[in-house]
Amino acid sequence: MAHVLIAEARFYAHLNDMLLDGARAAIEAAGHSHETVTVPGALELPGAIALAAESGKYDAFVALGVVIRGETYHFEIVAGESARGLMALTMDTIAVGNGILTVENEAQAIVRADPKQANKGGGAAEAALALMELKRRF
Numbered sequence: 001m002a003h004v005l006i007a008e009a010r011f012y013a014h015l016n017d018m019l020l021d022g023a024r025a026a027i028e029a030a031g032h033s034h035e036t037v038t039v040p041g042a043l044e045l046p047g048a049i050a051l052a053a054e055s056g057k058y059d060a061f062v063a064l065g066v067v068i069r070g071e072t073y074h075f076e077i078v079a080g081e082s083a084r085g086l087m088a089l090t091m092d093t094i095a096v097g098n099g100i101l102t103v104e105n106e107a108q109a110i111v112r113a114d115p116k117q118a119n120k121g122g123g124a125a126e127a128a129l130a131l132m133e134l135k136r137r138f
């Protein structure tokens with residue numbers, strides 16, 4: 001039994017709702033409990049998880065968000081820095097699954113977020129649980 005924190009960025013609420021459904025279902029299917037914390041955008045996800053990890057209350061973390069390319073270099077910043085922040089947490093031995101979609105348009109996001117299609121939220125939850133199991137093993 002594990003307690004998992006889902007950190008979700010509400011930047012695109014309708015897309016994130018699908019990611020959340022997939023992540024929650026995967027955690028529950030594995031027999032674990034979860035709670036959710038919400039931040040404004042993907043750039044806040046690594047910081048939110050770092051703060052929550054300090055509490056010692058959680059065994060694993062799932063980061064969910066959607067970054068859609070706009071007109072400027074901002075896409076590269078948000079997509080790259082959010083992934084870099086999550087990877088830094090992972091290398092600090094925090095079990096994190098990265099469910100931040102980085103896509104060209106909304107249609108790409110829907111296919112990936114929908115639990116009945118690519119189900120990237122569920123995949124990120126499973127990745128977090130896999131790291132958690134490795135952490136327990138070693």
Ligand SMILES: Nc1c(NC[C@H](O)[C@H](O)[C@H](O)CO)[nH]c(=O)[nH]c1=O
Pocket residue numbers: 009011012040041042043044065066067068069074078
């Ligand atoms: N453009 C997207 C953002 N941008 C917002 C940032 O993540 C951040 O909240 C802001 O810069 C304040 O620190 N966030 C997304 O999740 N998705 C985007 O497409």
Ligand SMILES: CC(=O)[C@@H](O)COP(=O)(O)O
Pocket residue numbers: 067068069070071072073074075076078
């Ligand atoms: C993450 C992005 O690229 C986007 O939301 C920002 O759009 P823009 O580059 O048009 O300001």
